[in-house]
Amino acid sequence: MASKAAEQRNRVQTALDRVRHQIGLVLGAAAGAREMAEAEVARLTLEQEIVRVGMDHATPAQQTEWARHPAAHEVFAALGGTRAAFYTDWSAGPGQLRDLVAAHAPGPAGRPPSEWLGRVGTNPGVTAPALWRVGSATAAGSDISRTFDVAVPLLDESHLAITSAPKTRPVVDGIVQGLLMRVLSAFEPGAVKIHLWDVGQLTAILPDLYPLSRTSALSLYDPTRLEDLLDELAGHIRRIHATGMQAGHTSLRELRKATNQRLEPYRIAVLYGNGETLDAERARDLKRVASGALAAGICLILVDVPTAVSASIETLSLLDERRAVSSMTGSDLVVDLDPPMPSGQVIRAANRIAEALIARQGGPRSFADLMPSEIGQESSARELRAPIGFYEGEAVEVVIGDASPHALIGGPSGSGKTNFLYALLGSLAARYSPDELALYLLDFKEGVSFAGLAPGRKDSSWLPHAKLVGVNVNTDREFGLALLRFLADELRRRSAAAKEHEVTNLADLREQDPSGHWPRIVAVIDEFQYLFAGRDQVTAQATQLLEDIARRGRSQGIHLVLASQDVAGIEAFWGKPAVFEQCTLRIAMPKARRVLAETNNAAVSAPKWHAVINHDSGVAHGNQLAHVPDASSRNVFVNLQQKLWELYAGRFTRPRLFDGAHSPVLEQFPAFTELKPNAQPRAILGQSIDVTEAACGVDLPRVPGRNVAVLGGATAEALSIMDSAARSLSRQMELGQVEFLLHCPIVASSPAVLDLKSRLEAEGHLATLTEDLSAELESIVESLSTTTPRILLLYGVDAALPSLEAKAVGQLKSGLDHLRTLLKNGPAHGVHTIGWWRSIARLKDTLGFGGTDDIGAWAALDVQGNELSPFAAGQVVHWSPRPGRALFFDRTTHGAPEVIIPFQRPETEPTAGGTS
Structure with missing residues (x-):
């Protein structure tokens, strides 16, 4: 074991x-x-x-x-x-490098300064040289055959970081200045913009270039405000990126190549540091800018700024005052730097470039310069685009489309706001035909800014694109509300069509429904804050409609242009920013307040006759300053309008003109002139405040309650309503079909009543002027079932009450009793009363207890709204009387009373309010 x-x-x-x-x-x-x-x-x-x-x-x-x-x-x-x-x-290498630089650095980019310094460039800036010379290097030994040019990429290609050596600041300035002069001299004036920032100097940054500072080609920045420069560059990057992305391109270079246009200037931002690392926030901002700058045509030259950037960047590190090493050649080769250009020659060259740029601007441009070479050839399917002014010779455009659907324009009185609107309308109308663009123009201030765009007595022409022109509507806020309701209805119509064709925007709808009529709609509302001037239903409804149109209108081609002298005073939008958020296009006239972003003060310093155009909701980086040419002087816009009117003659209907300073004339009103005999007569009382030129009237069928009351003491308006009601009925009645019974106890109104009687008789009708109203009423009541249809025209009923109330001895009923019977039972037998009461109290006395139902319709003049509630189904009536207007209510058709405009009686002078 x-x-x-x-x-x-x-x-x-x-x-x-x-x-x-x-x-x-x-x-x-x-x-x-x-x-x-x-x-x-x-x-x-x-x-x-x-x-x-x-x-x-x-x-x-x-x-x-x-x-x-x-x-x-x-x-x-x-x-x-x-x-x-x-x-x-590599014996042939130096020669190949020399050929390479010569091919990619032509002209000022690579040639000696003696060949080009002081000459103004001609390259329009669509394409740029890829390399820019800084010196030379020798491959080995001192054999000149091995010497080649050294150049660095800039602009679209790469950023450049320069690191200095002790006591080499003048050398660095010479390198930077040499590169900038090469770039500026290679392109035509205005194609390049230089931005200079130095952490250690407020002034004297490359002073030889200062002649350029009187133009936009050179901008200097506060040494303590690097964020201002970075924010501006970031804004340009975002704006250019958005433009490129909309066009389907990933960089500005691709967009230039596709369009064969420069579109945007090249930008070179030179940042002088001191060798110390930037603070964390500025370093992050610089890194973000550098990563997107090249695609936007922005190049950075960083001098002693030790910040890593995640973008293409080449380096140039100085060894001493004459030599450097570059990432382009490697550290094993020393670059012999080109000597600085002579200071005097640089100053003279910069001055020539500045003068050429100023000359190229050509001074103030005219309205004619805004016009295209061919009228009406543009398509509005995707957007509306039109130049409205110029900056340094380049046109500045306004773009209205899905990206910038609505515009907000602000400027105090005299700042040029109206002139800007004319420049905008003219530029749009010249580029787009009325099939592509429909204009709805509304001016709330007291004036006739847009009146000339509709036909008038002196000029029968009109702007063919205009569908509606409203002027002097500062007291008719209801007309602005009517326009918003029309736009909301049109928005629903377009949305339904888009849903039917399974599309989501106007461009696709037009493509799927080419036979449909889908122009872009631009609604211009000047002094739009009047819409929200009261704390009432008009303000509430206008706010709701405007917010809905602003949110959903962009996709269906409905655009708002809202203009105001003082946007700060619009209480209706406090806490409701939906409209302003959708107004991404902001136009600020000089000294305008609260149109641009809160921190954007560009409007404060804008010169006269200029405007700040901003498509980025007013943020500073979106600012474009534009000189707006004179578009509103005598015969300037008129000549364009006449040309367009003749070009499109007969193809488009005249615009609807609503002028709040003039009353409509019954004989010229379509709803009156088109009247014919009719089994269902309708009494016209006045003009509706609506987008269409519609009349407001009362149907008089044989049913109870179809009587009309005119309420208030405004004599001219009351006589007008009575007159238009009677005359409109007479045109609808066959001869002998009806009898007009007139009664007027007011002496001052008798001439008007007699004139009406004569007019009715001239048309063949039976017209009786009675003195004894009580007897006539008794006679009619006694034969009511068999009587001829009658229209009772009772003037000043309150003045007749004493006689109507009187009874003879033994008489059972008074004239007032008979009047009440007729008011109750007459309409069913064809007897209708149109009466004028000068006070609500006297109307109540006439009707007696519980008789308000016998007045089916009424028109109130100088009567306060709180008195009208019993006659408006008990609802609260918001009405403050104003001259030339009436409040109308028909209990069979109205949910709430509406404002109407009484007609101008021919024999009277025009009264305030109405249309032509």
């Missing part, structure tokens, strides 16, 4: 010994491999250091240290062989 156990121990011991042996072999092999790896790492580290420093540039101390390295002999032999082989095989 013991021997067996010993045998087992021996076997286990033997196995363990074998395992130990194998582990030893493995550990030995691993140690050997580790030693080899460490030796290889040491060799590679040495090789890397030698390559970085350069075999010919090492100090004696470095060479001694390298020589002590165990792998020194091997590394030096390998690198020497590689270099020898390279120079043996």
Whole structure:
């Protein structure tokens, strides 16, 4: 048993010994491999250091240290062989580099300054040289055949980081100034903009370039406000990126190539640091700007700014006042820097470029310069685009579409707001035909800004694109509400069509329904804050409609242009920013308040006759300053309108003109002139305040309650309503079909009543003017079931009440009793009363207890709304009387009273309010 156990121990011991042996072999092999790896790492580290420093540039101390390295002999032999082989095989290399630079750095980009400095460039800026010369280098030795040009990429290609050496600031300035002059001289004036920031200097940054500072080609920034420059660049990047993305391109270079237009200037931002790392926030901002700048045509030149950027960047590190190393050639080659350009020559060259840029602007442009070469050739399927002014010779456009659907325009009185609106309307109308663009124009202020766009007495032409023109509507807020209701109805119609064709926007709808009529609609509302001037139902409904149109109108091609002198005073939108958020297009006239973003003060410094155009909700980076030419002087816009009117003659209907300063004339009103005999007569009382030129009237069927009351003491308006009701009924009645009975106890109104009687008789109707109203009423009541249909026109019923209330001895019923009977039972037998009461109290006295149902319709003049509730189904009536207007309610058709405009009686002078 013991021997067996010993045998087992021996076997286990033997196995363990074998395992130990194998582990030893493995550990030995691993140690050997580790030693080899460490030796290889040491060799590679040495090789890397030698390559970085350069075999010919090492100090004696470095060479001694390298020589002590165990792998020194091997590394030096390998690198020497590689270099020898390279120079043996690369004998043609310098010549190839010279050819490469010559091909990619033409003209000022690579040629000596003597050949171009002081000459103004001609490259329009669609394409740019890829390389820009900074010096030369020699491949090996001093053989001139091995010398080649050294150039760095800029603009679309790469950023540049320059690191100075002690006492080399003048050299750095010479390098930067030389590059900038090459770029500025290569392109036509205005194609390049320079931005300069120096952490240590407020002024004297590249002073030789200062002649350019009187133009937009050169901008300087506060040394303590690097964020201002970075914010501006970030804004340009976002704006250009959005433009490119909409066009399907990923960079400005692609967009230039596709359109063969410069579109945007190149920008070079030079940042002078002091070798210290920027604070964390500025470093992050700079990194973000650098990452997107090149795609937006923005190039950074960073001098002693040790911030890593995640973008293409080349380096130039100075060794002394004459030499540098560059990432373009590698650290093993020294670049001999070009000498600085002579200061006097640079100043003269910069001055010539500035003068050429100013001359190119050509001074103030005219309205004619906004016009396209061909009228009405643009499509509005995707957007509306039109220049409205100029900045440094370049047109500044306003774009209205899905990206910037609505516009907010602000400017105090005299700032040029009306002129801007004319420039905008003219530029749009010249580019888009009336099939592509429909205009609805409303001006709340007291004036006739848009009146000339509709036909008038002196000029029969009109702007063919205009469908509605409303002027002097500051007291007719209901007309603005009517326009918003029309736009909301049109929005629903377009949305239904889009749903039917399974599309989501106007462009796709027009593509799927080419036979449909789907122009873009632009509604311009000047002084729109009047819509919200009261705390009433008009304000509440207008706010709701405007918010809905602003949110949903963009996709269906309905756009709002809201203009105001003082946007700050609109209480209706406090806490309701939906409309302003949708107005991404902001136009600020000089000294405008709260149109742009809160921190954007560009309007404060804007010169006269200019406007700040901003498509980015007023944020500062979206600012574009534009000089707006004179579009509102005598015959300027008129000439364009006449040309368009003649071009589109007969194809489009005249616009609806609503002029709140003039009353409508019954004889000229379509709803009156088109009347014919009708079995269902309708008494026209006035004009509706609506987008269409509609009349407001009362149907007089043979049913109870179809009587009309005119309420209030405004004599002219009351006579007008009575007159238009009677005359409109007479045109609908066959001769002999009806008798008009008139009664007027008011002496001052007798001439108007006699005139109406004559007019009715002239048309062949029987018209009787009675003096004894009580007797006439008794006679009609006694024969009510067999009487001829009658229209009772009772003027000043309240004045007749004393005589109506009187009873003769033995008489059972008074004239007032008979009047009440007729009001209750007459309409069912064809006897309708149209009466004028000068006070609500006297109407109540006439009707007696519970008789309000006998007045089916009424028109109130100088009567307060709280007095009208009993006659409006008990609802609260919001009405404050105003001249030339009446409040109308028909209990069979109205949910709430509406404002109407009485007609102008021919024999009276025009009264305030109405239409032409």
